[in-house]
Amino acid sequence: MGNLGVLERLLMDVLWESGQSLPANELRDRLLSPAAAAASSKPLATTTVLTVLSRLEKKGFVTRDRDSRPHLYRAVTTRAEHTAELMHEALGSAPDRQAALARFIGNVSPQEADSLRRLLSVSTTGDRSGS
Amino acid sequence: MPGAVPAAALALSALAVALAWPLPILLSRARWPARSPALALVLWQSIALAGGLSMIGALLGFGLLGFGANPLDGIRSLTGNLDAAAVPAPFVHVFALAAALLLAGHLLLNLAATFLRAEVQRRRHHHLVALLSEPLADRPGTRVIDSAAPVAYCLPGALTSATVLSRGLLTLLDADQLRAVVAHERAHLLQRHHLVLLAFKSWRSALPWFPIATRAETAVGLLVEMLADDQARRQVDDRTLAMAIALVGSAPGPTGSDDAPDATSFAWPDHPFDLLTPRLRRLVVATPRLAAHQSLGVLAAAAGLLALPTLLLLG
Incomplete structure (x- = not known):
């Protein structure tokens, strides 16, 4: 999810901003905004856009409506959902990431969290009565 | 002395079992690791490594007996006569040898992966x-x-x-x-x-x-x-x-x-x-570090465990 190419990222931005289904040539036209033009010096061909779109479809970012002519493309999630998912991953709580990083506190069982909470409340009230 | 040599393979199997079951259980239940975690970490690594070596060693030691009177002999005759017909080895020995190689390969490949x-x-x-x-x-x-x-x-x-x-x-x-x-x-x-x-x-x-x-x-x-x-x-x-x-x-x-x-x-x-x-x-709760002689004991045990499989195989 974090590893989108520049062009993929730009296309997703267009789709997220429009919030609707768009055909590839329409997407290409919207990509020719100043920001996009700065990222790639050459004007984009519609076939390039189609290639990127099919890659995005494979990655699960985009769905294609095959009934209409030309095909219409739509973002699968909203930008907010996408960001939330990335954030969850970045916080290191995804199970497949356990090997890659060491968390200060790993996964705490609910019982252990409860007993810690009890300990903390005892120690803070103890402070207050002591001082 | 054909009687003395399978003893090495048997001893290695016994060591492999001990390292796979009772020793880790004891260590994971012990209280002292909290006092000197670095030493306990060394001991765990030594147990794991010695466990792998003794498993492979037991298979290797038994397999090589099919090719010579002792493991070293077996290696020598294996490397000397690669025209397999020259060495009539019983199937179980060949099987054990193959298993040793497979196990070693499996562990190493898994580590790399x-x-x-x-x-x-x-x-x-x-x-x-x-x-x-x-x-x-x-x-x-x-x-x-x-x-x-x-x-x-x-x-x-x-x-x-x-x-x-x-x-x-x-x-x-x-x-x-x-x-x-x-x-x-x-x-x-x-x-x-x-x-x-x-x-x-x-x-x-x-x-x-x-x-x-x-x-x-x-x-x-x-x-x-x-x-x-x-x-x-x-x-x-x-x-x-x-x-x-x-x-x-x-x-x-x-x-x-x-x-x-x-x-x-x-x-x-x-x-x-x-x-x-x-x-x-x-x-x-105050947890004092292990005393010097206890620390030395743990280190000696770790070193001994590591040396044992090789000594048993070749000794």
């Missing part, structure tokens, strides 16, 4: 962190993620490593507690704990039918945390560190409070014991 997979995950995670966090002022190598959940972790890397904190952690902890957390994470990075953890993870995934491997991985994970805690204790007093652990440990997890119980525990489905209580216990 585990390290590769972790490296790929780390790269991806570095990328993600670069996107979603910002550097913390006047602390190089430390980055802050804008999230309410209190989270701290370190992300080792071949070239760059990072300590990642969340906004929630910065608001939850005071300056000293935060210093303890950062020192703890730094220690993981400096002492390269991820390498030990990965080795044990690979042992577990290579031998999934081995009940001990999970226990070993958990014990080693805890020891590594204790080692990092000990580094943090050089910077802050024990009480501050204990407070930091208790505060972060009792805060709701990053998944949010609604679905937290399941979402936070599923990554460790059969986690045999709680990991925070032992860390806290040694901060709150």
Whole structure:
């Protein structure tokens, strides 16, 4: 999810901003905004856009409506959902990431969290009565 | 003397069984590792390595007997006569030899695959962190993620490593507690704990039918945390560190409070014991380090375990 190419990222931005289904040539036209033009010096061909779109479809970012002519493309999630998912991953709580990083506190069982909470409340009230 | 030689293979099998079952159980139940986690970590590594060597050695020792009066002879005749017809070896010996090679290959390939997979995950995670966090002022190598959940972790890397904190952690902890957390994470990075953890993870995934491997991985994970805690204790007093652990440990997890119980525990489905209580216990209750002669004893045991399989095979 974090590893989108520049062009993929730009296309997703267009789709997220429009919030609707768009055909590839329409997407290409919207990509020719100043920001996009700065990222790639050459004007984009519609076939390039189609290639990127099919890659995005494979990655699960985009769905294609095959009934209409030309095909219409739509973002699968909203930008907010996408960001939330990335954030969850970045916080290191995804199970497949356990090997890659060491968390200060790993996964705490609910019982252990409860007993810690009890300990903390005892120690803070103890402070207050002591001082 | 054909009678004396199978004894070596038998002794190696006995050693392999001892290292796979009773010894790790004893060590995982012992109390002293909390007093000297570094020594316990050495002993765990020696048990795992000697266990693998004795398993392979037992098969190898038995297999080579088909080719010579003792293992060294067997190697000599095997390398000397590669026209297989010259050595009429019984099938069981050939089978044991093949099993030894397969087991060794399996363990090594699994180790390589585990390290590769972790490296790929780390790269991806570095990328993600670069996107979603910002550097913390006047602390190089430390980055802050804008999230309410209190989270701290370190992300080792071949070239760059990072300590990642969340906004929630910065608001939850005071300056000293935060210093303890950062020192703890730094220690993981400096002492390269991820390498030990990965080795044990690979042992577990290579031998999934081995009940001990999970226990070993958990014990080693805890020891590594204790080692990092000990580094943090050089910077802050024990009480501050204990407070930091208790505060972060009792805060709701990053998944949010609604679905937290399941979402936070599923990554460790059969986690045999709680990991925070032992860390806290040694901060709150005085736990003196092992005495010098006890430490020497542990080191001697670790060295002896490592030497034993080779001595048994060749001696």
